[in-house]
Amino acid sequence: MPDIFDKHLPSLARDMTGEGPRPFYRAMASGDGEALVEGVRVVMTACNDYLGLSGDPRVTAAAAKALDLYGASCSGSRLVCGTLPEHEELESRLAAFLGCDEAIVTTTGFQANLALTPLFGAADLVFSDMANHASLVDAIRLGAAGKRLYRHSDMEHLAAELSQADPGAGKAIVTDGLFSMEGDLCRLPELHALARRHGARLIVDGAHDIGLLGAGGRGVAEHFGLPEAVDLRTGTLSKCFGSIGGVLAGPADVIGYLRYTARPVIFSASMPPAALAAALAALEIIQAEPERRTRAFELAALLNEGLRELGFDTGESATPIVPVHIGDAGLCGRMWQEVLDEGVFTHAVVAPAVPHGQALIRLSLQATHTEEHLDRILDAFAAAGRRLGMIPGPAHAPGGAGASSGRTRTGTQAGAVAPRPSIGAQRGALGKQEVSVR
Structure with missing residues (x-):
């Protein structure tokens, strides 16, 4: 057997x-x-703490203060007993920072992408870059929508897939903003144009670009000068923010819907106090120290x-x-x-x-x-x-x-x-x- x-x-x-x-x-x-x-001291080049904030004294002091005030965990989901005033403050400030109506934070960045799943219904189609992060891949797999993959940053391939799609289906184009393995950016101007032409929503995972790209650190949309191009943003607080957690930011009705339907939000213990305080402190530094x-x-x-x-x-x-x-x-x-x-x-x-x-x-x-x-x-x-x-x-x-x-x-070859x-x-x-x- x-x-x-x-x-x-x-x-x-x-x-x-x-x-x-x-x-x-x-x-x-x-x-x-x-x-x-x-036991060996080395240069670290595998860490995603791009702005060096995880060990910043202002960030660690804020985390320590929250730990003393609230303890190590909220011990409950956001839906029930896991919402602190700091959750609401962080959401409000991230929404304002990203230029969105509302935001919701999750316990990890991976969960922020999995929280997209309720948007992908049986009558919908999702168009996904082949180089997207595993968390986006899993979110699409968990949803009921049809999936169409397009070759990495190949706008002609994406255009062809969109043209062949059922015009009656709800559509979303999903992409990383900054691709984490090769360091290249999504082609946001072309993605925006294709999304509008075909009536699709554009969802961008800003895990590696929020905090890093753009004059104010607001990510690829600011970098390209297209703040209105992205319909829904996801991101993580474990990179530029030097903490842990995730965020979804977008229209108020969409965020409100996900608060009550996204399983990673309603069935997972909430972002812990120290991480909240660290992210809030990091956000201040990101804005103040370009x-x-x-x-x-x-x-x-x-x-x-x-x-x-x-x-x-x-x-x-x-x-x-x-x-x-x-x-x-x-x-x-x-x-x-x-x-x-x-x-x-x-x-x-x-x-x-x-x-x-x-x-x-x-x-x-x-x-x-x-x-x-x-x-x-x-x-x-x-x-x-x-x-x-x-x-x-x-x-x-x-x-x-x-x-x-x-x-x-041993046996070093000769030659200068x-x-x-x-x-x-x-x-x-x-x-x-x-x-x-x-």
Whole structure:
């Protein structure tokens, strides 16, 4: 008789839980652009704390005060006994910040997207970018609507799918604002035009762009100068806001409907007090200190330039998410380990997060990173890439913070490698080039 527990890890997961590279589930403590990973201090480039607010003293003090006042948990759902005055304050301030009628907060960003499910009825069609986050994918699966996938940012493909759709169906186009793996932006002007032409609603997940993009940090709609283009926004408070939680913001009638129909809202314990207070404090800083956004983009431009000069492919990213395209998943795992041995912790991205054969190393920069951190990152990629034959130049022994895996290297190949210019020198070479978070 079959046993429902008789399941096996995918082969890649098995490979990465044995003696080889172990990019996943590593215990660590991080802050200010660095981390302590199993006793070794490294540069942290896998964290999404883009503005460096999770450890900001103003944010942590607010969280500590709320913890003392309310305790660790509300111990109930928003519907019953889990609503604090701070929930209502955060919702009101986020709605005003995003230029929406109303907002509702959820306990996680993933839940914010799952809360969309009641909107996707049996008579509806949802058009989804193939590169959308897993939480959007799951929200559409859980809904009753028909699903139409379009190739990543392929507006011709989307236009064709919309043209062939039942004109009597309710329609929604669902997309990430800033795609989390490759750091590229959705094509909002074209999406807006297609949505209006075909009578579709446009829903944008701003998990990675709210707080980061736009002059005021309001996300892709502000970045493109199209504040009215997005009909419904979702987002997370675990990235730019340095906390935990999710948000949906949009028309009052839609948010009101979801308050009473979205299962992640009415059947889940509410966002805890400390997280609420941290997000409120972070929102004040996001509005008061735009230089944090400018700093993150400036560092990203320098890192992109340095990696491309070394010979790496960083795709079309123009944001603090910088991908290094590898291709083969096994090679990606080895590259991840080699870079860690040089003292830099990165994010190895393999299927299903990206399509098979499109594995990459993902780096995300924080406003708290320094130019010294960037030098260490580039030196690590130069050394690791040469050892693996991914970029030109002779291999040489690791020169970073030490091998976290405990391995040692011998037999360094002979041959001098011209020293890489420091980030300071690169900054001079880039001159007065403007870095905009428009």
